[in-house]
Amino acid sequence: MRNIKMIIQYDGTRYKGWQKQTEDINTVQGKLESILGNMTGEEIQLVGCGRTDTGVHAINYTANFHTNSTMNTDDMHKYLNDKLPDDIAVKSIKNASERFHARYNILSKTYMYRINNSGIKNVFDRKYIHSIDEKLNIEKMRECAAVLVGTHDFQSFTTLKSKTKSTVRTINFINIEDNDGIIEIDVNGNGFLWNMVRIILGTLIEAGKEKLNPEDVKNILEAKKRAEAGPMVPAKALFLKDVEY
Amino acid sequence: MRNIKMIIQYDGTRYKGWQKQTEDINTVQGKLESILGNMTGEEIQLVGCGRTDTGVHAINYTANFHTNSTMNTDDMHKYLNDKLPDDIAVKSIKNASERFHARYNILSKTYMYRINNSGIKNVFDRKYIHSIDEKLNIEKMRECAAVLVGTHDFQSFTTLKSKTKSTVRTINFINIEDNDGIIEIDVNGNGFLWNMVRIILGTLIEAGKEKLNPEDVKNILEAKKRAEAGPMVPAKALFLKDVEY
Structure with missing residues (x-):
């Protein structure tokens, strides 16, 4: 076959x-x-x-x-x-090849999230970008993202209810680029829990609004409670960008 | 006031x-x-x-x-x-200033038309681009566009029925750029008749398909009959890009 x-x-x-x-x-x-x-x-x-x-x-x-x-x-x-x-x-x-399997063979996946923080409304891009008026502090976002990189128990970052499966995952990198207020965030990891990317993003946005610092993000990871992390960002600005095999 | x-x-x-x-x-x-x-x-x-x-x-x-x-x-x-x-x-x-009038003071307007001639479907751009599978000959399009530049009676290029108003207009330039099959065409003129840009574009696409040469475009202008020109392109890929005062 x-x-x-x-x-x-x-x-x-x-x-x-x-x-x-x-x-x-x-x-x-x-x-x-x-x-x-x-x-x-x-x-x-x-x-x-x-x-x-x-x-x-x-x-x-x-x-x-x-x-x-x-x-x-x-x-x-x-x-x-x-x-x-x-x-x-x-x-x-x-x-x-006969052995290729789109799920089992995955090494990592990259998700991209797009934020319009320029203060300029763009009607042609509106369905694929999340607009945030308050100016985000990109450096603060990068500092907090660094805390999430590595292998951690991401139980605080999922809406998954099951307690039987492991919630440990590895984030390889989080890159945050700001081009005149159009922010693109790439999150690469070996696997993602349910809603994990969107909760990570919501948490990084709180960091950008200077409501969280790296110490807070450490505490969120350690709490292992969904309620500790930031809100979930809207789906419309999230893209599965690449799958690495 | x-x-x-x-x-x-x-x-x-x-x-x-x-x-x-x-x-x-x-x-x-x-x-x-x-x-x-x-x-x-x-x-x-x-x-x-x-x-x-x-x-x-x-x-x-x-x-x-x-x-x-x-x-x-x-x-x-x-x-x-x-x-x-x-x-x-x-x-x-x-x-x-008190004297500024958005219509009377216009020197020229630029319309942009977007064609996907790459053969690659792009789902995110689909509402703002006209896809054409047949490979277009850009040089032929440019040669035919050159015939339209200048001051001409554009009666063949309008669906306007009235015979009482002048159908003479001036096209200042038509620029055709091809970036890996994503074609952007800018048409700048001192004024445009009803559907004129879309009929010019339909005619240039016929040229790109090598159905028309510059001599044919001259004859279309001289015929002063709508039926002689190319079909009207879809509106969804047309943008009023700039207005010069």
């Missing part, structure tokens, strides 16, 4: 996230599997690189699937982009 | 163009005048730099209005951006 690897881009605005739920709910996986099913005449099960929340976007989402179809990947590429709605695109599609 | 000049940005997707029609139609002018009315307690009449069609956007639309309000322009700026919907923004608002 062939193993096919795809890189997918999607605007998450209209979707209840990546992960297929029941048949009648609009998800990116559900949409793709239905079109892949028509294309191959088989019931296709996509393996995705992870869940994304309702409204979260993806620039380079990776998925794979197995098929007996003999269609070449160029034809698949054309077929899919033709049939998919405007807000989902296949960026590349290739034959992969 | 004070004369106030504003630079406005809007996403035209939701609007029936700039120009106010009856009270119940959703136009950019109508939306702005209603909020300016609440702000000043007066009935405000905005003078705009021209009409824009349904679905056309503006990056730097210029308008002015007269008022007896004593509110300072910084407070007006905040009030307006706070009350306006997400898809209309005031970029600047200043006291202008």
Whole structure:
């Protein structure tokens, strides 16, 4: 059986996230599997690189699937982009080695968050950026981000209820770039708990507003209580940017 | 009475163009005048730099209005951006000289059109770009654009029915830039007839598809018949970019 690897881009605005739920709910996986099913005449099960929340976007989402179809990947590429709605695109599609698995083989993932802190309203970018009027102190944000880098128990940074699974994760880096008030924050880690990126971002914004210092962030980690961390930022400005294998 | 000049940005997707029609139609002018009315307690009449069609956007639309309000322009700026919907923004608002008139004082206007000719679907840009799969010949487009530059009777390039007004206009320049298949075309002129930019663009795209050469474009101008020119391009990729005074 062939193993096919795809890189997918999607605007998450209209979707209840990546992960297929029941048949009648609009998800990116559900949409793709239905079109892949028509294309191959088989019931296709996509393996995705992870869940994304309702409204979260993806620039380079990776998925794979197995098929007996003999269609070449160029034809698949054309077929899919033709049939998919405007807000989902296949960026590349290739034959992969038999062993490739879009979830198990992940080394790390990078999420990007976009903040408009320029004080200038931009109507064309409004659906993909979080506007904050109060001027953020970028240095304070970087100091607090540094506390989160490394291997920690991120229990304070998830809305996950289960106590049975480990909440220890490793953040490899958090990069914060400010271009004339358009702030882009990249968070790279080996894995993320439910809502973890959005709670980390909410906490860093509190730091930018000078309500938290690095010592406070240490205490939040140690408290292992969701209530200690900052609020969750809106999904519309969050992008799954890259998946490293 | 004070004369106030504003630079406005809007996403035209939701609007029936700039120009106010009856009270119940959703136009950019109508939306702005209603909020300016609440702000000043007066009935405000905005003078705009021209009409824009349904679905056309503006990056730097210029308008002015007269008022007896004593509110300072910084407070007006905040009030307006706070009350306006997400898809209309005031970029600047200043006291202008008594004589400034947003329409009569225009020297030229620049429209920008955006074409995705890269063959790569981009979900985040889809509402503001016109996708063309067939590879366009940019040199042919430039050669045909050169024929249109200058002062000509543009009767073939308008859907305007009236025969009583002059259809002579001057195009100062048409710049065509291609960045990896993302084509941006700037058209600058002293004035534009109804749908003129969109018909010029449709004609240039025919040239890019090698269906027209410069001689054909000359003949289209001379024919003075709408049917001779190319089709009208979609509004969603057209921006009023600048107004020069």
